Amino acid sequence: MIELLLSSGIGVLTAGGVWLCLRRRTFDVVLGLTLLSYAVNLFIFAMGRVRVGALPILRPGAAPTLEHYTDPLPQALVLTAIVIGFAMTALLLALSLKGRFARGEDTCDDAPPPPEEYPR
């Protein structure tokens, strides 16, 4: 049951994220990426299998095995992924802000510069 809820939740987040990423405005794309990163983080987290009430905090008296604790490794991976996801979002937002003033619009599908402006 928990598995079904988690999988379908990740699916909904992915679908929403993809749809927003296909929009033409920077802000919408950033929102889409945020949804996608939720989905990806949950997905990686789920790869260690999910447990209820089995915190990966060692307790005296409980043998250090997977019978008593959930898998800590995906948690460590996801923890840094969450923080880095924030850093990337911040970077994209900064770029979209500059782009909006540089071009007067917040679209993200500009035509390329004309050939003579290519760096030679």
Next chain:
Amino acid sequence: MLAAIVLAPFVASALVAALPSGARRTAAAVAGTTMLAIVLMTLSGGPEMAAGRVLRESVPWLPGVPFGFRMDGLAFAFALLVGAIGVLIVLYAHYYLGGDDPAPRFFAMLLAFTGAMLGIVLADNLVLLVVFWELTSITSFLLIGYWQHREDARAGARMALAITGGGGLCLLAGVLLVGHIAGGYGLDRVLASGDAIRAHPLYVPALVLVLLGAFTKSAQVPFQFWLPHAMAAPTPVSAFLHSATMVKAGVFLLARLHPALAGSDEWFWLVTMTGLATLAFGAWVAIFQHDLKGLLAYSTISHLGLITMLFGLNARLAVVAGVFHILNHATFKASLFMAAGIVDHESGTRDMRRLGGLWAFMPITATLAMVAAGAMAGVPLLNGFLSKEMFLAETLALEVAGLARVLIPVAATAATAFSVAYSVRFIHDVFFNGRPKGLDHAPHEPPRFMRVPVEVLVVVCVAVGVFPEAVIGPLLRIAATPAVGGALPPFSLALWHGFNLPLAMSAAALAVGAALYFALQRFADLHAFRAVLLPGKRVFEALQSGLVVTSRLLVRGLPFLRLPGMVSWIVVVAIAAAAFPLLRHGWGFETAVARAGAQASPSALVVASAVWGLGVAATLVAVLNYRRRLVALVAIGAVGLAVSLAFAVLSAPDLALTQLLVEVVTIILMMVVLYYLPPQSPPESARWRQWTDGALALMAGAGVAAICYAVLTRGIEPIAPFFLERALTEGGGTNVVNVILVDFRGFDTLGEITVLGTAGLVVYALLARFRVPASFRPPVGDGAFNPLLLQAVTRLVLPFAVLVSLFLLLRGHNLPGGGFIAGLVLAAALVLTRVAGVGPKPDARRMPWQLWVGLGLVVACVTGGASIVLGYPFLTSTFGHPVLPVVGEVPLASAALFDVGVFLAVVGATLLAVMVPGLLRAREPA
């Protein structure tokens, strides 16, 4: 000590680079001292070399490939040459560089280049040799392009990098083949496996690849065209690169690998013919150059061809002659380049059509140049004569069939005559032949010490030429023995070998060459000739522009110019890639495996369902209302909250906390940015796009959900028990997630906080000085509304937040918390003070948070580095449980100090990312 020879210039380079750009004297002094130290350190190995021993030094590096250096006679002589010419070049450059040229940058690059060159010479294995080989390509690129403002310098540098760097890649492939055949990359092993290498079926491909590396570096036909363009470099650079270093790396490689690769027919034909073609072509073209440095450039090409040819002859005496000519060419060519630089410096031009009659203005320089040019032409009593005689004798001694037996000596003599012709031109057209035309000012002798390097080298030319056995004999024997790869053949270094055929060829070449030059001047109007070029440069440029045109067409033709198009393709490919194996092999849902859901209590299920409902509903709200951005943003916040709760339900307290805190700062940051963006997305014109996008999104979502479910219902063999068992005993903490982060996978974490810090710094760099245009009108209000209640609460909360943050940091190793979470708590609290408008508004350009990022990284690195000092691998942790008064027993792991570094970096980066966009200032109205 060998490592010191190679690494000293790199260290000095870093030091010099840190000097202010006005510190000309200091920079030159450091560079000169370093070069001198290289010479002395190399010389200290002299007795060992004379005894025929090999010095070795190495530390483990890659598996099977040590970071090691090895000095035999050949390496010894080359290192000496590089260092000695280096000293003179530094002295010369000190006077040559203009007041506007940043001297520290010049010397820093020169030193780095020297280090790379010494690395090639002293590397004890082929892999390390290639590493330094590529380093010389990169540093020479920087040196050639030193005058960055000049288009020709940039183009020349690019061309040199493309050709020599590309050759380096060929060399890498060749070296891998050679190492594969020989069963190892160590030079000792490779040099001893010559027979096995030549007999191997992969010999020819390996040989061709290695030769491509050597030929591109040594500017052999048809790759010669980069060298004349590299003349856009400052003259000291040309004098260094094209006499003792860079281009000599190619022929050094031929000498180095001679025992391993030479001796076959393939070697003979490939190397000899390339060398001969280069020798003749370079010498002929040099005659028609009007630029002094252009003449010297083609002359260099020609002499490199001569050396290459000598190594190709498969004769032991020819190898000795080749090594000898390397040394001779370095001395006279360096002095000629410097003389040309003096002429340019003191008269303002290098164009021989405008120069002439300089003898009257700078007799001393003229004399020096004449002697050096004599050596270049192979005039008796000078060093060039000796090696050229040996060369001619070797072409006669060749044992090849048929016409080549005659043609090779004839071609060699003709090429020698050409080199006489251009040497005569160098002297006659500059120092005699009328008066200078249209110079801005009267030329004069250079500063006293600028001439010293030329004088030293010219003295060497003469000394070697007159007393060869006494001056150069011992060094030549030391240097040539390893290249020959066995006992040296008997030879005598003497001025006079009696009347013989080589002498006659020399004499003929001198006479014909001089006659050719004067005939060209008298009857053919040499000054009116246009330069002769092989198509190499045009082919290179055609390839280059072809690449640009092709990629431009690709960019225009493919649907990748617009982000949505690009993203759709990525999603389509991802769906196809995932669907293919799944449809082919089935989903493999397994329901028999024990699952968490079965163990969960009913109440947990109710909570989980509620969280699911919140997340799904909020996602739908965000997606369906995406055009109303504020609504979508609030909904995204709710989704983040649901994700955080999901982590909490599923036994991941650290993740729940992190997600919650990141959510807070992300939403605040988005709000800030939204202030500057349109509040609504405009409607999209094409309705069909929304349908296709929607279909794609649904397929992606359904696919991910199905894969996730399939994985979750399967068995697993995790590596988790390793971490669970060792977290307490080896990591000293009970919060396994945190122990993994700061201990087991500390290196990962170090990388991640580096990325995080970099992102923060980039935001700072992008926006700290950015001014919002005066024409900008915010869509809502003026942004100055700070509710009083929030201010009051913030003032109360801030001290507690600091305490909570520290508490979470300290306990993180054992209970949920740690550097990431604690850092986010503090950052969120500080962001809140800005939201509430507590305290004065800071200046985005003067915030301390960059320092926090740097400090955090330093703390993390130092903690990790401390374990190296104590003899353990990087980031090994230790722990103890000291008992403090009042507080009691404190579990203290060194990894906790690492966590402090994480904490500082997270606080710094987060605040940079959120605060800087919030503190944008408007441009003053004009």
